[in-house]
Amino acid sequence: MATLGDLERTVMDLLWATPEAMTANALRDAIAEAPLGEVGRELAVTTVLTVLSRLEKKGLVERERDSRPHRYTSVTSREDHTAELMHEVLVTAPDREAVLARFVGSVSEAEAKTLRKLLGGS
Amino acid sequence: MATLGDLERTVMDLLWATPEAMTANALRDAIAEAPLGEVGRELAVTTVLTVLSRLEKKGLVERERDSRPHRYTSVTSREDHTAELMHEVLVTAPDREAVLARFVGSVSEAEAKTLRKLLGGS
DNA sequence: GAGTTTGTTCTACGATGTGTAGAAGAAATC
DNA sequence: GATTTCTTCTACACATCGTAGAACAAACTC
CATH class of the missing domain: 1.10.1220 (Arc Repressor Mutant)
Structure with a gap:
């Protein structure tokens, strides 16, 4: 059972809400702008990347490794x-x-x- | 969201499967006898008690404090x-x-x- | 009712998961 | 080749959970 932490959840919410693949930077900015009623946090990009890696390992997120700033999408809706x-x-x-x-x-x-x-x- | 660990889950399964309230000792014995396809473990009673306390705090378990060996029941089915x-x-x-x-x-x-x-x- | 047995609470430690990010390495750009 | 941008590695703090000993309290036994 894949239970998500708060930040992981926030990231998934953003990926789910966005049709296109997103870069870590775009995600960081989106999080900073208090996206969904959440308190906007100024996070380091590495933080977002770590979370994305973990979500990838959990099978929830896929990344396009060829495009240079890697782009991330949710695997399922x-x-x-x-x-x-x-x-x-x-x-x-x-x-x-x-x-x-x-x-x-x-x-x-x-x-x-x-x-x-x-x-x-x- | 109350997400349960393995042992917590095992304890809840036993409480749910048993109509009467159970003591920590009864639970320890039941766990030792590999109840539901699980690997039977010989646990210390204190271990079971700790788990029961945690489940109580989570609102899943209730204890009868008056009866001397405290008896535990699940709050909901x-x-x-x-x-x-x-x-x-x-x-x-x-x-x-x-x-x-x-x-x-x-x-x-x-x-x-x-x-x-x-x-x-x- | 002092001693023994039984039961409960307190405290703690190791493992794992999560939020957080710096340091170091790799790639693209200038 | 130097600088900027991006990714990976490593790490730490904190929470949760499995695990249980130590200490404390109640009950039972002569």
Whole structure:
């Protein structure tokens, strides 16, 4: 289970929010500008690079090694990643149906409607 | 997000699997007997107690302080806990509907059937 | 009720993960 | 070739977790 730290999370959020690949410098700047309600921090580029390396090792990030300032992208979309995590959590329990019952009870009506639509009629 | 270590997880699994409250000694013995496919370990009782304290602080475990060998129980059922975790994961993404779409695509047919049944009406 | 047994709390240490970044090395640019 | 830019290596502090001994408290036993 890939559990992320705060900074790792911030970096992933930025990569997910940006369609193009980003350089470490671009990420550092984006972080400094308090991107998503977070407190903007002035980080050293090496800090960002370290985090990117770790995310790469975790399989969440890919880097283009040929382009000179390396460019980084997320391997999966945020939605895929989140859905995958949810599934990982689900399968930790032996009685998945019971878990799903509780889960369905916890989602909003709008989300329930979405689920019905996705699951098709019947 | 309460992420559990291996031993913490083992302890929770035992508490969830046992209807009655358990003492630290009972837990130590249960762990030693390789409960759930795990490698049985001979742990010191203090080790188990430390883990129980930590789980208590995390809000996952409750202890009866009056009974002399303190007895420990899980605060929530495994299913509730798992469903709650899933929901926590879900709400980390801005586009929950998209996540749910991916998630529904990843569950088995049996689980999908369960979901349909649960979502039943309208 | 003093001594022994049993149970709990305190403190601690090693390993791992994460935030942080400087120093050193490699590549591009001038 | 010198300077700038970028990447890798190494490192440190702090938190979490597995692990448990030492010290303290309660209970049981004559």
